[in-house]
Amino acid sequence: MNRRGIFVTGTDTEVGKTCVTAGMAAAIRSMVAAGAFPVGDVRVWKPVQTGAASPDDAGADSFRLRAEGRLEQPAGSIATFTYPDPLAPWMAARRIGRPVDYAELVAEGKRRMSGGDFLLAEGAGGLAVPLTETKLVAHLAADLGLPLLIVARPGLGTVNHTLLTVALARQLGIPVAGVVLNGCAADGSDRRAVEENAEMIRVFGEVAIAGTLPRVERKDGVFSREWTEAVRDGLDWSVVLGEVQSDTLCGIRVEE
Numbered sequence: 286m287n288r289r290g291i292f293v294t295g296t297d298t299e300v301g302k303t304c305v306t307a308g309m310a311a312a313i314r315s316m317v318a319a320g321a322f323p324v325g326d327v328r329v330w331k332p333v334q335t336g337a338a339s340p341d342d343a344g345a346d347s348f349r350l351r352a353e354g355r356l357e358q359p360a361g362s363i364a365t366f367t368y369p370d371p372l373a374p375w376m377a378a379r380r381i382g383r384p385v386d387y388a389e390l391v392a393e394g395k396r397r398m399s400g401g402d403f404l405l406a407e408g409a410g411g412l413a414v415p416l417t418e419t420k421l422v423a424h425l426a427a428d429l430g431l432p433l434l435i436v437a438r439p440g441l442g443t444v445n446h447t448l449l450t451v452a453l454a455r456q457l458g459i460p461v462a463g464v465v466l467n468g469c470a471a472d473g474s475d476r477r478a479v480e481e482n483a484e485m486i487r488v489f490g491e492v493a494i495a496g497t498l499p500r501v502e503r504k505d506g507v508f509s510r511e512w513t514e515a516v517r518d519g520l521d522w523s524v525v526l527g528e529v530q531s532d533t534l535c536g537i538r539v540e541e
């Protein structure tokens with residue numbers, strides 16, 4: 286069965302979750318438009334974001350997901366809780382005395398998963414980041430029942446970070462759909478190390494590698510179509526989406 290959605294986490298903050306989520310949203314949208322993936326539409330959700338004064342700030346993940354994912358969904362509907370300080374959500378919320386309502390977050394996620402659309406949810410930082418004084422990002426993924434897509438760095442240090450993330454997921458009973466190694470050298474010069482890292486993660490983590498993605502230049506602060514195509518061609522969609530065949534996207538044009 287195809288999934289209702291996926292929870293995009295990372296081995297750390299700044300590993301590329303927003304870039305990968307937005308790229309996947311654009312790619313999946315093309316699939317949906319071509320009738321190649323049987324869902325109503327693709328929706329993105331950032332349950333809690335920090336380091337943004339409002340969801341419409343150009344630097345906010347909600348704004349970037351909308352713009353880079355080429356979505357019509359308003360940025361205000363993408364994030365549920367937005368906090369100004371660039372901190373773990375628990376502390377960012379505590380500093381302004383407005384805690385994350387965890388029960389509301391779970392209910393909101395379930396609502397978003399029930400409408401027949403495919404949900405791409407992006408966590409804040411890594412899996413062990415506190416949302417409240419008792420709940421981690423990992424608990425939210427577990428309570429939503431969404432499988433994880435783990436975005437990881439491609440180079441030295443990633444094996445340890447990724448295996449620890451997988452271990453926490455397993456401890457909490459969260460299924461891991463796969464791991465994406467993001468930010469590989471565009472000229473392929475790190476290919477051998479990336480392949481070796483992927484192998485170690487696969488063997489010890491018993492997880493699928495969903496793909497490797499290149500470091501792509503941004504033009505005027507935004508990714509070009511090249512990024513959407515890199516995501517479309519660099520991921521194994523049967524790992525990300527469930528039963529969809531990995532060649533489903535071949536030949537499908539990425540919308541501008």
Ligand SMILES: Nc1ncnc2c1ncn2[C@@H]1O[C@H](COP(=O)(O)OP(=O)(O)OP(=O)(O)O)[C@@H](O)[C@H]1O
Pocket residue numbers: 295297298299300301302303304305346408409410411467468469498499500501502503
């Ligand atoms: N493949 C890539 N090519 C070029 N730049 C990238 C790539 N992936 C990520 N970046 C850059 O790295 C930075 C961090 O990426 P991003 O914001 O997606 O991380 P994140 O994991 O979503 O962080 P957060 O925990 O804040 O949500 C951004 O400036 C982004 O543009």
Ligand SMILES: C[C@H](N)[C@@H](CCCCCC(=O)O)NC(=O)O
Pocket residue numbers: 298299333334335336346370371372373374408409410411414
């Ligand atoms: C401020 C960052 N950009 C991010 C929160 C990262 C918390 C990391 C905490 C930690 O691991 O020490 N916020 C967010 O994804 O909305």
Ligand SMILES: [Mg+2]
Pocket residue numbers: 302303304346407
């Ligand atoms: Mg992000």
